[in-house]
Amino acid sequence: MxxxxxxxxxxxxxxxxxxxxxxxxxxxxxxxxxxxxxxxxxxxxxxxxxxxxxxxxxxxxxxxxxxxxxxxxxxxxxxxxxxxxxxxxxxxxxxxxxxxxxxxxxxxxxxxxxxxxxxxxxxxxxxxxxxxxxxxxxxxxxxxxxxxxxxxxxxxxxxxxxxxxxxxxxxxxxxxxxxxxxxxxxxxxxxxxxxxxxxxxxxxxxxxxxxxxxxxxxxxxxxxxxxxxxxxxxxxxxxxxxxxxxxxxxxxxxxxxxxxxxxxxxxxxxxxxxxxxxxxxxxxxxxxxxxxxKDVRPYELMKLRLLNGSHSTLAYLGYLAGYEFVSQAIAEPAFRTLIDELMTEEVMETLPRSVGDLSFYPAALLQRFANPALKHRTWQIAMDGSQKLPQRLLGTIRDRLARGKSITRAALGVAGWMRYVAGVDEQGRRIDVQDPLAKRLRAIADEAEGLPARYVDGMLRVSEVFGDELAESHVLRENLTGHLASLYRHGALQTVRNVIGVGR
Incomplete structure (x- = not known):
């Protein structure tokens, strides 16, 4: 030394x-x-x-x-x-x-x-x-x-x-x-x-x-x-x-x-x-x-949806719940369960079989997220969500909707992003939102005047993020509106606890 x-x-x-x-x-x-x-x-x-x-x-x-x-x-x-x-x-x-x-x-x-x-x-x-x-x-x-x-x-x-x-x-x-x-x-x-x-x-x-x-x-x-x-x-x-x-x-x-x-x-x-x-x-x-x-697409999809999709979900909801670092958020049992279920219950079914046996991967990711030495800030991961969500979460949602499957957990990640980019946290403090569309997204939140359904309607019209097909999905709209209402009423941690209790 x-x-x-x-x-x-x-x-x-x-x-x-x-x-x-x-x-x-x-x-x-x-x-x-x-x-x-x-x-x-x-x-x-x-x-x-x-x-x-x-x-x-x-x-x-x-x-x-x-x-x-x-x-x-x-x-x-x-x-x-x-x-x-x-x-x-x-x-x-x-x-x-x-x-x-x-x-x-x-x-x-x-x-x-x-x-x-x-x-x-x-x-x-x-x-x-x-x-x-x-x-x-x-x-x-x-x-x-x-x-x-x-x-x-x-x-x-x-x-x-x-x-x-x-x-x-x-x-x-x-x-x-x-x-x-x-x-x-x-x-x-x-x-x-x-x-x-x-x-x-x-x-x-x-x-x-x-x-x-x-x-x-x-x-x-x-x-x-x-x-x-x-x-x-x-x-x-x-x-x-x-x-x-x-x-x-x-x-x-x-x-x-x-x-x-x-x-x-x-x-x-x-x-x-x-x-x-x-x-x-x-x-x-x-x-x-x-x-x-020869073809990297199966590997890309695996990583984008499992690691990056989980990371973004954890970042938005974890930040709202007051966790500065990813390792702190994943140490909360409710968040760990949510991320585990997001991967195993929703994302895995959307991945091509050519990626092989991925049964080990969710547990390995949870272990990596829990690394206490990294000090990876939720705020850092939360940057540029308008650019990241289409490939990290919306692809999973689109595939599951096409199969008539539940999108509860993936939609919660998107709702967490919507709550985050509104620009004020659960304690009423300003969030430093770093996003190319930050001003536009904040304006949509302000125009909604705290009404979740109105806010979701405005956000779904941001075609650069949601495109046309998802904007017309009643299932997605209902999921987002319900999650967003809960995030405003109960906060992120209680909302996560409510979601992981569904079907138990």
Whole structure:
């Protein structure tokens, strides 16, 4: 253990000396390759905590075998990641924690982080570099500038309008991809593969659709080229990554004796399933624990509906009940029972048989949610619900309605979201709702004047979330209205207790 008062940053040491210092502080922290020999092979759009705890870790393992796959990252919204990591040469620490142990490792796969707004030319130049064979994305659901209910590009999105007016200086992910592919085509450079790593069903197909649609608004010939020559494999990613806190920074500093401005904290578990379609080459992902498959859709559906759907339900209802962290909410027996029943009684029946035996999965998820070391805030998971609900909960609801099955628990998760985005919690305090549609949703809640049926009617007219079919469902409307009335009258915890008592 190093001195508590040490504050020397990672940047002040060479890689070799950094590795020695890290290893002296914690035996599980190492950088076992010569970073000076690493060259870029991937540009990654959306360098957030998840990417740095997931994809970048897999690539870090690959660099032990092949130094040609370093990552140039890009921040599309803010420069804070670059500002934090640039002084330490983009090295950072990944901390894996559960109730039993904490391990740390240095990650050197991230070679640079570019700010898409202030370094737009540099980013496009990087994406045009012939060495770049993959452009990957973790830009969250809202980054695709699409209609979450249909997966189609939103041509009226402000970023899309900007990029159509400024095609050589795009700011959106579709705009950046199209511009870089346009320049590569003009220069005779083979196109890169676009690898989506976001929580979207058929995420490669969604990415291909929005990129192709944007290209067609600009140049039909370019759109045809992208459709015929560019691969968009889908992937499924799974690792829980809370936001980094000052306590996390303090833990790293006290353990390794170096100051890391932005470590990432995660769980030991990690999964990555990728469709094997990379015409211009790929790293040996399978050698570092990823699974290469022909069709990732069954895995996506399993994860989106079981893990993400449960996570969102727990986040909205848990936040309303006063729980700051997921582990606190799942420790409440009523919430644990609700989430278990949501998975086993409602979601599992909607999953394709090709995913195999999933009988173990709900219990494993409950155990992961209960990890007390992660400190995953319900508020963090609750962000951007209008973009997340269609794939996390509404798909389950749609499938069960088509079969005449109960939607009680899944609908409660949606009702929890409606209660949450109204913007005031059960103690009358303002909720800091982070959602692209936050103002519009709050206006619908205000116009309803506390009447659940009126509020549900208004929300079901938000077609970007519910589409047309669900908006016309009387069963869904009745479930939501009943749940919402109970949430306002009795609160989240008592409502959950009432729901899990049904049929017993």
């Amino acid at each position: 190093r001195s508590r008062g040490s504050s020397r940053p990672l940047s002040k040491l060479t890689d070799a000396r950094t590795t020695a210092r890290l290893s002296a502080g914690c035996n599980s922290v190492r950088l076992p390759y010569d970073r000076s020999r690493v060259s870029p092979g991937i540009v990654h759009l959306g360098v957030g905590a998840f990417h740095r705890a997931h994809v970048a870790v897999y690539v870090d393992e690959i660099l032990k075998r092949d130094s040609s796959w370093g990552i140039i990252g890009a921040s599309l919204r803010r420069s804070d990641t670059r500002n934090a990591l640039a002084p330490q040469d983009f090295l950072y620490t990944v901390v894996a924690r559960d109730g039993a142990a904490t391990t740390m490792r240095a990650i050197g796969s991230l070679l640079d982080v570019l700010d898409a707004h202030n370094q737009n030319r540099e980013l496009i130049a990087a994406m045009t570099d012939p060495r770049i064979r993959i452009v990957s994305l973790t830009i969250t659901e809202k980054g695709y500038c699409h209609d979450p209910a249909t997966g189609a590009l939103d041509p009226g999105h402000p970023d899309i309008l900007h990029d159509l007016a400024n095609p050589t200086a795009p700011v959106s992910a579709p705009g950046l991809l199209v511009r870089a592919l346009e320049l590569r085509r003009a220069a005779g450079i083979p196109p890169f593969t676009v690898l989506c790593c976001d929580n979207l069903p058929a995420n490669g197909e969604v990415t291909a659709r929005v990129v192709g649609s944007f290209a067609r608004l600009r140049d039909t010939g370019l759109a045809d080229f992208i459709a015929g020559e560019v691969a968009f494999p889908s992937s499924m990613v799974d690792r829980i990554v809370p936001a980094t806190t000052d306590d996390d920074r303090r833990l790293v500093r006290e353990t390794i004796g170096l100051h890391d401005a932005w470590p990432v904290v995660t769980e030991p578990y990690s999964q990555w399933v990728i469709e094997d379609r990379f015409p211009t080459g790929r790293p040996h992902f399978e050698a570092v624990g990823a699974e290469l498959v």
